[in-house]
Amino acid sequence: MPFGLSNRVKEIAPSPTLAIDTKTKQMIAEGVDVINLSVGEPDFNTPKPACDAAVEAIYCGFTKYTAVPGIVELRKAIAEKLERENGVTYSPDEIIVSSGGKHSLYNIFVAIINPGDEVIVPAPYWVSYPEMIRLVGGVPVIVETDESTGFKVTPEMLSAAITEKTKALVLNTPSNPTGAVYSPDEIRALAKVIEQHEFYVISDEIYEKLLYDAEHLSSAAVSEGMKKRTLLVNGFSKAFSMTGWRMGYVAGDRAIIKAMTSFQSQTTSNPVSISQKAAIAALNSFDPEMVTEFRRRRDFVLRRLEEMPLIRCIEPQGAFYAFPNIADILGKSYNGQTIDSSDTLAELLLTESKIALVPGSGFGAPNNIRISYATSMANLEKAMDRLESFLKNVR
Ligand SMILES: Cc1ncc(COP(=O)(O)O)c(C=O)c1O
Incomplete structure (x- = not known):
């Protein structure tokens, strides 16, 4: 860095959602089978x-x-x-x-x-x-x-x-x-x-x-x-x-x-x-089918989360995110590694279980993680299976 950055820009925290998305896309490009639940965009085509x-x-x-x-x-x-x-x-x-x-x-x-x-x-x-x-x-x-x-x-x-x-x-x-x-x-x-x-x-x-x-x-x-x-x-x-x-x-x-x-x-x-x-x-081409499909996925994710240990989630009423509480996981460990924060949890889920989701810390909610259900049912099924087996191994 030859001549330095402005103080203003030095203080900006980069968007954690985009950072996870970038890392995930890189892993996918390297051939790793990651399921991306971190994105904030619908998986439908433009009308x-x-x-x-x-x-x-x-x-x-x-x-x-x-x-x-x-x-x-x-x-x-x-x-x-x-x-x-x-x-x-x-x-x-x-x-x-x-x-x-x-x-x-x-x-x-x-x-x-x-x-x-x-x-x-x-x-x-x-x-x-x-x-x-x-x-x-x-x-x-x-x-x-x-x-x-x-x-x-x-x-x-x-x-x-x-x-x-x-x-x-x-x-x-x-x-x-x-x-x-x-x-x-x-x-x-x-x-x-x-x-x-x-x-x-x-x-x-x-x-x-x-x-x-x-x-x-x-x-x-x-x-x-x-x-x-x-x-x-x-x-x-x-x-x-x-x-x-x-x-x-x-x-x-x-x-x-x-x-x-x-x-x-x-x-x-x-x-x-x-x-x-x-x-x-x-403006005249909104497709209500999108809501029907998102509702189906939301219901599926909620039902699966309800069955999992150590995690609880209130019912989201809009958008395409679930925001489960992970407070009961913090302080426990996975494969000998202590899960001390939502960031560590997200990192472990990405590296160990190949699921990308966003830690709550960036949203001012260190006891939660964000799951985007803007992805196919097949992906959600796989991701929920992986999350469940991860959680069953948290001690
Ligand atoms: C709450 C909220 N506001 C605004 C935006 C900005 O969206 P865009 O810049 O793509 O229109 C987003 C995108 O993630 C969002 O989640």
Whole structure:
């Protein structure tokens, strides 16, 4: 390293999910039979109308710069979707499209956080929130939750975390990594607390369509007061199996969208033109079969976990993750090696049992591990057999 790195970048922890995924893919490339339960992407194809629209865009020469926040046609289509499915009204200039939900979130933090501002992040959290907040000089205020509240913050827990420095709350429902879904009543109860204060709600709704016996209510739809405070984040990666197309968006206050657009204009410019055309077609191509299949897999994984020793798992109501508790395993050993953390457990499962899953530590939940069931039933069956025989050998 000839001339050193910036202090800012030195402090970033790399994404643990992507690190495991990379290691797993390397093992698979070397011919090792690893089952990958670490990925956060659906194993379905992008809907055909989206692919067709992209091909047409390429051949029609729609391959140049577009308006920075995305073409009006796409922002109108998103506004219609938000009205139709979420019951909230936005105009196209209250929407900005970026290169994936992750990019949307980072742009929000840049636009609203000053150094020292606090952002309340309920744990277990998606790995990138605290890192992004720190990157822009903000202070993540972690509110721990566990199985006793279904991994959800209660109004009391939220109240206790609010200070005069609070600038925003991150609310992710359905949740990665827990699969928890706030019911409409729970969202309304949190809104009662939030409406007494002046801070933003960054509402990450990227898994909103992947629900099992649960209902999704956007914070923005609760009241005018909540709409004013909410920056609604969504994207195409999960519901439309479009992780590689990099399409995410934010709807919210016009002035913030304008500020985000200025920032985006000086950093990444418009999101990919071809992906924008695909996204318009995708909005009307959601396949409910995906939910049926994920539910089947979720039920299977839960049933198998229930039969295993030393592990317990609450029922996820959304997304495609199970988040079992492994506290009873910690301190025990496998083949003479002490399992002192969820990281050691994940490492052993990868090297000894050839199952890749993500330790809870990166999600602020050291007593849990994340299993993604976005893989085939055949893989899940094999993986659950391997996990069970591993656990039977933990002493
Ligand atoms: C909770 C959550 N938010 C946002 C994202 C960002 O997704 P993308 O950048 O692919 O749109 C992810 C992806 O894993 C996620 O799990």
